[in-house]
Amino acid sequence: NAGVTQTPKFQVLKTGQSMTLQCAQDMNHEYMSWYRQDPGMGLRLIHYSVGAGITDQGEVPNGYNVSRSTTEDFPLRLLSAAPSQTSVYFCASSKKTGGTDTQYFGPGTRLTVL
Amino acid sequence: RKEVEQDPGPFNVPEGATVAFNCTYSNSASQSFFWYRQDCRKEPKLLMSVYSSGNEDGRFTAQLNRASQYISLLIRDSKLSDSATYLCVVNTGQAGTALIFGKGTTLSVSS
Numbered sequence: 001n002a003g004v005t006q007t008p009k010f011q012v013l014k015t016g017q018s019m020t021l022q023c024a025q026d027m028n029h030e031y032m033s034w035y036r037q038d039p040g041m042g043l044r045l046i047h048y049s050v051g052a053g054i055t056d057q058g059e060v061p062n063g064y065n066v067s068r069s070t071t072e073d074f075p076l077r078l079l080s081a082a083p084s085q086t087s088v089y090f091c092a093s094s095k096k097t098g099g100t101d102t103q104y105f106g107p108g109t110r111l112t113v114l
Numbered sequence: 115r116k117e118v119e120q121d122p123g124p125f126n127v128p129e130g131a132t133v134a135f136n137c138t139y140s141n142s143a144s145q146s147f148f149w150y151r152q153d154c155r156k157e158p159k160l161l162m163s164v165y166s167s168g169n170e171d172g173r174f175t176a177q178l179n180r181a182s183q184y185i186s187l188l189i190r191d192s193k194l195s196d197s198a199t200y201l202c203v204v205n206t207g208q209a210g211t212a213l214i215f216g217k218g219t220t221l222s223v224s225s
Contacts, residue, residue, distance in 0.1 A: 035215075040122075040217065041217060042118070042201070042214075042215035042216055042217045042218065043158070043201075043215040044215075045213070090157055090158070102160045103158075103160070103213065105157035105158050105159070106157060107156070107157050108155075108156075108157055
């Protein structure tokens with residue numbers, strides 16, 4: 001199993017550009033989520049999904065969209081990038097909803113917005 | 115009060131030392147507790163779950179005190195490879211948004 005994969009690993013955007021961060025898992029996990037991690041801050045939940053076709057907002061959803069058309073994929077879209085979105089983005093999955101099971105994280109995407 | 119608080123450190127210790135990290139959480143309804151490890155510029159990985167009775171995994175011992183809303187991690191006989199950031203994670207039990215991460219405690223083990 002590849003586990004949780006994320007692409008790209010690094011990305012530089014200009015303010016106002018849009019892009020999609022890709023996340024896929026091959027463990028047949030129901031629960032998937034996106035976090036951002038900033039210096040001096042804990043991981044903060046952006047959006048999550050408890051299954052295909054179901055998504056919901058986390059703690060910091062503004063400026064991001066998600067969709068979950070398949071169990072495997074959970075892309076994160078930045079609609080109009082802003083410097084405040086410069087961060088490291090982690091996708092995670094787990095078998096069960098709500099973190100009662102181990103969360104498996106992808107390697108992260110390091111995004112810089114100029 | 116922040117939901118999960120940790121001393122950020124850094125903790126600088128020599129090889130072979132014993133070091134303890136503490137964590138407090140604010141939501142008394144929290145249901146489960148974890149320690150994750152994060153190496154520099156890498157993703158977090160589960161180190162161990164924390165049970166009320168306390169649990170041990172090799173050189174690592176985790177303790178939970180529900181009355182004081184306090185979690186600890188003890189590392190014995192520190193190795194160079196233990197150098198990392200240790201994240202205290204609490205499951206509040208609210209579906210979907212359950213996991214709350216502390217900011218982490220940085221450990222540096224030197225020879």
